[in-house]
Amino acid sequence: MNISKTYRGRTAAAVSLTAVLALTATACGDDGSGSGNEGSGKGEITFWDNNGGPRTAVWTEIIKEFEKKNPGIEVKYVPIPIADVQSKYDTAIAGGGLPDVGGVGTAYLSNIVSQEALEPVQDRIKSSGLNGKLVESMADSVKVAGGRGEDMYTVPTSANNGTLWYRTDLFKAANLEAPTTWAKFYEAAEKLTDARNNKFGYTIRGGAGSIAQAIDASYGQSGITEFWKGDKTTLNDPKNVAALEKYAGLFKRTTPSADVNNDFTKMVAQWDTGSIGMLSHNLGSYQDHLKALGPDKFAGIPNPLSDGGRRVQVSNPVDGLGLFRASKNKTAAWKFIEFAASHESNSKWNESAGAIPANTEAAKDPWIAASEPTALGARSLTDGSTTIVQLPYYLPDWNNISKADNEPEFQKLLLGKVTAKQFLDKIADELNAAQKEWKELGNG
């Protein structure tokens, strides 16, 4: 049955609806780059936790103490899952709705800075109680990652450190020394492997996050201490190529074959529940190992020494608190940042996370000495024994290059479909082009 109708009225209605929707969609929004204002110093501020969930309890405690000491200021806490924090910020920058304060890591700091969403905080630091109390290397990392010279776009709160976790019980049973050098590391990886009985010397990261770890292993062995030589990266230096070739050669020989898809969750879970000798991760997984293995079956040390007797490792992202430009209550927001980065709060937060505090006074607290891996990590960053190769987090393309573009390439390398040289040449070409483009925009 056909029912015919006139269309004029409907067409008019459709056009009107489309116009209304279009106007709604394009209405002036707060795109995150608005200048905001200092506000009254009282009222509600919003804080986005960039590692929401695992740190919710400690943040809740810190916020409660802050509100007690600052009556009239209320902090609305919003936990954001770490894997999606960047897209959450990007959407809020594009559509509005940014918080007053947010946790921002150096891995994605430049992306937010380039969208003019964050306010420089170096002047506020100078006139606050934090002046001279922030670990210098972390402050430098924040400056470099922001990519705007001496401007600091976050107040650093904590850093992580690459750690080689190893099973002391398995090492003892095999009569092996702690893997303090790369030579000892390779020896242990071979000796602890008994593939028939599902025992392996090492677990390699082949899935998400594999590139930073592979680069860390390359520089750690080669002993090269600079990421850039002029305008070209040293990444595909023949020494790095040889080092990576040796490292990737561990795959399947001394590692489970499923490692090709390992992200950190699978890698850590596999190490905590199986019979694998060593794991390269950072201090952040300490509590997981402790829960799974107990205190006596494992230990963590900074990355092994190279053949030249020097420890070289790539920079780990530094976490910090950013003050958003669009905040309508910057005075209250800054008070919260200052409180969260203070000795007591910073110490409490880092103790809970097992990370290295950015507050110099917090870094001297007794809990650090009690946690051996953290103490070793903190010492290696400050006693001059370690050279940190600064990764170019400031490049807007860094995340694409070090993740989506090349993680599948690393899997090809593990599976023998490309060589270490081809793999590093490809990344080096992309980094050189990104660096050139970044400089052409007047940076650096």
Place this chain on the structure above:
Amino acid sequence: MTAALAEKHTGPAPQPVRNSPPPPARRGRGRERAFDDVPRWQIYVPLGIYLVFTLIPFYWMFLFAVRPAGSTSLVPWPMTGEHFSKVWNERSFAVFFQNSMIVGVATLFATTLVALAGGYALARFDFRIKNGFMLALLCSQFIPGALMLVPLFEIFKNLQMINSLGSVIIAETVFQLPLSIILISGFIKNVPMTLEEAAWVDGCSRFRAFCAVVLPLLRPGLIAVGSFAFVHSWNHFLFALMFLSEQDKQTIPVGLNTLIGADSVDLGALAAGGVIAAVPVVIVFAFIQKWLITGFSAGAVKG
């Protein structure tokens, strides 16, 4: 009167037989004969292998959820409820569960109602842009939700609906509608027009005829569309993450993601959260399995 009408017109009308599959008894006997010729192991071994692949991840999730932290046992004994207690009480899963339920049920009703209206229009009316509209509905299925995030965010912000479950319900409904409308229109087309016409002759309005005669026949389709809308909105992560920026408004998928930290993951809590998230979906499918399969096949094949 209405009941009598429905009975009169939904009884053994001749038209439905035209499109019906062969009588089930004969088809069943044919199947039995075919299966009799196949050795049992050829049926059970592949099914068994498939089941192992399907169920092992669930077993693994259950195992991690109930065994104590640090245990490496491959059997769920001794059992503990510590992970469930942790996610439910400490990690706010009670609130997330309630929010997800509100979003899921509201999306179910909104999608079903609007899809009914849209599907009826497509099935019963001819209009100039009908084919173009159908094409647009189909094409909209190729647009990923992520592409629409910023415009949707702006719209909801201007409507002051950010941080409201309503924004997620509207967004979910809008994204569910194209497929739902297409499915429902397929079902309605299968209901003979003469049934409705008979109701009109007996004095029913179009709406009353639809409610009394057509709607009861759409039950498999409504269940299929409704359950699909519920399950999809229950599991959907992106809109809830982007439009809700308050902890007491977040939903289960966002809550699950907060159990994975930057450098550490509490596998016991994550598995317990996964079990909590899976329970409603499993219950929904267990109860409506029969209708769901009938619904999708009928709507898809005869549309």
